Amino acid sequence: MHNISPDSANPFAELRKDYIRNELTEAGVADHPLSQFTLWINEALHAGLPEPNAMTLATVGLDLKPSSRVVLLKSFDQRGFVFYTNYHSRKGRQIEANPQVALSFFWAELERQVRIEGRVELTSADESDAYYLSRPEGARLGAHASPQSSPIPSRELLEARLRELELLYADQDIPRPDHWGGYRVVPERFEFWQGRASRLHDRIVYNRLDAEDVWSKQRLAP
Numbered sequence: 001m002h003n004i005s006p007d008s009a010n011p012f013a014e015l016r017k018d019y020i021r022n023e024l025t026e027a028g029v030a031d032h033p034l035s036q037f038t039l040w041i042n043e044a045l046h047a048g049l050p051e052p053n054a055m056t057l058a059t060v061g062l063d064l065k066p067s068s069r070v071v072l073l074k075s076f077d078q079r080g081f082v083f084y085t086n087y088h089s090r091k092g093r094q095i096e097a098n099p100q101v102a103l104s105f106f107w108a109e110l111e112r113q114v115r116i117e118g119r120v121e122l123t124s125a126d127e128s129d130a131y132y133l134s135r136p137e138g139a140r141l142g143a144h145a146s147p148q149s150s151p152i153p154s155r156e157l158l159e160a161r162l163r164e165l166e167l168l169y170a171d172q173d174i175p176r177p178d179h180w181g182g183y184r185v186v187p188e189r190f191e192f193w194q195g196r197a198s199r200l201h202d203r204i205v206y207n208r209l210d211a212e213d214v215w216s217k218q219r220l221a222p
């Protein structure tokens with residue numbers, strides 16, 4: 001493998017992988033996308049992948065410019081897909097302006113991608129509290145210390161703030177900051193992608209048909 005540089009003619013020419021591990025058929029996938037997701041996330045867990053619950057979250061704010069970052073899926077059920085963050089962060093402000101978001105998982109070793117699109121709701125205060133309290137102390141204090149996505153003068157300032165908070169909460173419970181909690185993505189569309197040979201991948205899309213939990217299923221061209 002050679003080193004590449006920005007002006008390499010075809011920097012990734014050697015990285016041409018054929019996908020051969022699995023297939024996805026209309027009859028083989030579950031009728032309900034949540035069942036299919038449950039199957040795949042379990043296979044990702046059991047395959048020992050690093051951070052199988054890491055997902056890319058795409059948001060679009062009032063300026064209509066998309067941005068994306070990785071967050072961790074912390075729970076999911078028929079209501080949706082939950083992650084936790086700072087409500088005042090860049091993503092938090094974008095979600096407040098426009099709750100339509102997209103999630104994607106890439107499980108390279110399984111040659112699979114899952115895409116989920118939907119609308120974000122806040123998790124209840126009780127649900128956010130329960131998760132916050134389950135976090136290690138350092139992470140609980142970090143949620144207080146870090147004004148996520150704001151410019152800060154130095155790392156030292158952040159560490160000094162953490163030490164102050166350690167003293168402040170040495171003998172008392174650390175409360176969940178109001179600006180920190182969960183978001184639940186309520187899905188409207190799922191896509192399951194399975195890599196196949198010769199770039200003829202399998203793609204099965206589910207769309208929610210109405211407010212009820214009824215979903216259509218279609219194959220898309222790769």
Ligand SMILES: Cc1cc2nc3c(=O)[nH]c(=O)nc-3n(C[C@H](O)[C@H](O)[C@H](O)COP(=O)(O)O)c2cc1C
Nearest residue numbers: 054069070071072083084085086089090091092149
């Ligand atoms: C593997 C991984 C997991 C992450 N998990 C979270 C998370 O669950 N919540 C979070 O707020 N940021 C998480 N981050 C950091 C985000 O990617 C991002 O830097 C941060 O949320 C600020 O994004 P924003 O400025 O767009 O709001 C994670 C980053 C990585 C690489």
